Amino acid sequence: MHTEKAQEVKADFEERLKGLAELTDAAQKSAQFIAYLKTAAKFHKYSASNIWLILFQKPTASRVAGYNRWKELKRQVRKGEHGIAILAPCGFASHHTETDEETGKERKVYGNANRFRVVSVFDIEQTEGEPLPASLQWRTEERNAKIHTALIELAKENGYSYREQDGMREEAHVNYKVREIVSRPNAGTSALIHEAAHMLLHEGRYGMGSEQKETEAEATAFIVCEHFEIETNAPNYLAHWSSPEQIKESGQRIIKCASQLIDACEQ
Numbered sequence: 001m002h003t004e005k006a007q008e009v010k011a012d013f014e015e016r017l018k019g020l021a022e023l024t025d026a027a028q029k030s031a032q033f034i035a036y037l038k039t040a041a042k043f044h045k046y047s048a049s050n051i052w053l054i055l056f057q058k059p060t061a062s063r064v065a066g067y068n069r070w071k072e073l074k075r076q077v078r079k080g081e082h083g084i085a086i087l088a089p090c091g092f093a094s095h096h097t098e099t100d101e102e103t104g105k106e107r108k109v110y111g112n113a114n115r116f117r118v119v120s121v122f123d124i125e126q127t128e129g130e131p132l133p134a135s136l137q138w139r140t141e142e143r144n145a146k147i148h149t150a151l152i153e154l155a156k157e158n159g160y161s162y163r164e165q166d167g168m169r170e171e172a173h174v175n176y177k178v179r180e181i182v183s184r185p186n187a188g189t190s191a192l193i194h195e196a197a198h199m200l201l202h203e204g205r206y207g208m209g210s211e212q213k214e215t216e217a218e219a220t221a222f223i224v225c226e227h228f229e230i231e232t233n234a235p236n237y238l239a240h241w242s243s244p245e246q247i248k249e250s251g252q253r254i255i256k257c258a259s260q261l262i263d264a265c266e267q
């Protein structure tokens with residue numbers, strides 16, 4: 001029952017990704033990409049696919065949770081509201097016993113990672129009740145000291161040193177060979193996030209084109225900056241997707257990296 005519904009959601013999702021990949025209007029494609037990154041900034045704990053699912057079904061969603069989670073938060077989902085269907089892997093926690101046909105021995109079979117079930121979540125707009133506690137205010141001046149420190153710490157943990165240097169051509173850069181991030185003394189936080197993304201994603205990636213590397217670092221920085229309400233420019237390029245696989249793969253890398261950076265800064 002559940003898995004049938006999950007298949008339906010998946011099929012619909014693949015169809016929509018295909019539609020995105022086939023968009024020939026570059027500006028429209030870019031607009032979709034920015035919308036995706038903005039959604040990711042709000043839901044960085046969700047998988048890359050679920051972020052697409054939320055965006056497809058409720059582009060205005062700002063905070064989502066399951067029915068019971070809203071109840072815990074003393075809010076009630078309004079009658080008649082339709083949930084946003086996302087996919088959760090299932091079968092990991094359970095196993096069943098099967099007899100091996102060749103040996104006749106019994107063995108434990110764990111759930112297949114490719115099996116999913118549908119989980120419904122609701123946006124805060126679909127609920128009513130007590131106000132939520134105010135979220136942390138991150139908006140600060142261009143250079144956010146706390147985030148800067150956290151990123152330098154993360155670099156260290158990854159074996160990278162950090163130093164500042166006057167008179168550089170670009171705001172900041174990463175050197176994979178000597179494993180260091182160098183920035184101008186006045187470089188903004190978004191520049192440092194961009195280099196930290198390169199550090200996490202691109203060391204040893206000789207086969208990857210520089211355009212893709214820049215796209216991924218920019219997109220990651222955009223999500224992290226949006227999340228912390230740091231002023232930044234929308235990624236300055238046109239999305240160059242050509243296949244649903246590419247959208248998925250690139251999305252996963254960007255979301256995973258952004259999530260790692262956000263977690264490091266929120267510790």
Ligand SMILES: [Zn+2]
Nearest residue numbers: 194198214217
């Ligand atoms: Zn770069």
